[in-house]
Amino acid sequence: MVNHEHKSLNQLYQLLLTKPVSELSELMSVLGESKQEMVLLLKTLESMGLGLLCDSKQVKLNHSIDAIDCVFLQENLRLQNIDKSLHCCFSTTSTNHIASNNKIPSIYISDYQSQGKGRQNKTWVTPLGQSVAMSVSHAFDCGLSEISGLNIAIGVSILNTIEQFGSKGVGLKWPNDVIGNKGKVAGILIEASGNNKSCFVVIGIGLNWNVRQSILDNVDKKCMNLELKGVTRSQFMSKLIVNVHQILHEFSQNKLENILSIWKKHDCYTGKTIDVLQDKTIKSAKYLGINPQGYLLVESQGERKLLASGEVSIIQ
Numbered sequence: 001m002v003n004h005e006h007k008s009l010n011q012l013y014q015l016l017l018t019k020p021v022s023e024l025s026e027l028m029s030v031l032g033e034s035k036q037e038m039v040l041l042l043k044t045l046e047s048m049g050l051g052l053l054c055d056s057k058q059v060k061l062n063h064s065i066d067a068i069d070c071v072f073l074q075e076n077l078r079l080q081n082i083d084k085s086l087h088c089c090f091s092t093t094s095t096n097h098i099a100s101n102n103k104i105p106s107i108y109i110s111d112y113q114s115q116g117k118g119r120q121n122k123t124w125v126t127p128l129g130q131s132v133a134m135s136v137s138h139a140f141d142c143g144l145s146e147i148s149g150l151n152i153a154i155g156v157s158i159l160n161t162i163e164q165f166g167s168k169g170v171g172l173k174w175p176n177d178v179i180g181n182k183g184k185v186a187g188i189l190i191e192a193s194g195n196n197k198s199c200f201v202v203i204g205i206g207l208n209w210n211v212r213q214s215i216l217d218n219v220d221k222k223c224m225n226l227e228l229k230g231v232t233r234s235q236f237m238s239k240l241i242v243n244v245h246q247i248l249h250e251f252s253q254n255k256l257e258n259i260l261s262i263w264k265k266h267d268c269y270t271g272k273t274i275d276v277l278q279d280k281t282i283k284s285a286k287y288l289g290i291n292p293q294g295y296l297l298v299e300s301q302g303e304r305k306l307l308a309s310g311e312v313s314i315i316q
């Protein structure tokens with residue numbers, strides 16, 4: 001996306017957020033675009049997932065969008081003494097991608113991702129204005145082997161945030177999913193680099209906030225929106241940022257010692273038989289939970305096994 005088009009798309013998007021029903025001629029005048037150029041911009045916004053109703057005279061935003069208040073988020077970082085720069089984007093390929101390219105611990109938020117990343121090279125769908133797409137980068141004074149279980153800690157921080165806003169209907173699925181009663185609500189992607197003394201971690205969080213149902217219906221796995229009432233997307237993001245940093249501190253001090261009990265309380269698969277996909281082979285196993293390092297513990301054919309998140313996926 002060239003800079004001029006990116007700027008014009010962002011301006012048009014902001015105008016529609018301010019005035020969801022707008023005259024086409026007024027938009028053309030404000031942006032200084034021809035009718036042909038405006039039609040192309042509107043089609044691009046639609047391809048980014050924005051619901052629009054357009055005719056020869058009017059443009060209507062056909063979906064409720066909860067705008068991100070970056071000033072509010074920045075002020076909250078200051079009040080909470082979180083000493084990281086905040087980068088708010090209208091559109092990017094992936095917040096994890098841009099976070100990985102900057103080795104200074106920071107926070108990245110985007111309203112749209114064209115190449116949102118999930119585990120095992122899967123895509124995380126991030127339609128314009130309808131999700132929480134965030135990456136938090138963090139430096140640890142320990143080696144890569146010592147951050148095993150970080151995905152468990154981040155899952156708990158997301159769950160804590162959801163519960164603090166009054167929702168009790170979510171659970172945790174090993175290794176990196178938050179699950180509601182109708183499907184997946186949020187996912188985590190952690191990418192780390194370093195050595196045996198220090199490491200740099202990028203924590204990606206994707207959460208379905210107010211995604212259009214037609215988009216959710218086209219995702220391979222069952223997904224659902226969080227559906228919190230009386231809470232703005234910015235308020236949720238603000239609390240989530242604080243909770244992530246609190247749990248990063250806890251994890252640095254005590255690993256999963258004080259976190260594991262919360263995970264176990266909300267574990268979706270406790271006591272169940274699951275299908276485990278490992279090395280392209282599916283095997284049935286009894287789910288026994290996770291160990292203090294965050295590894296999956298299962299029993300299959302009378303044998304207990306510990307499995308790492310990079311090796312296995314629960315497909316049930």
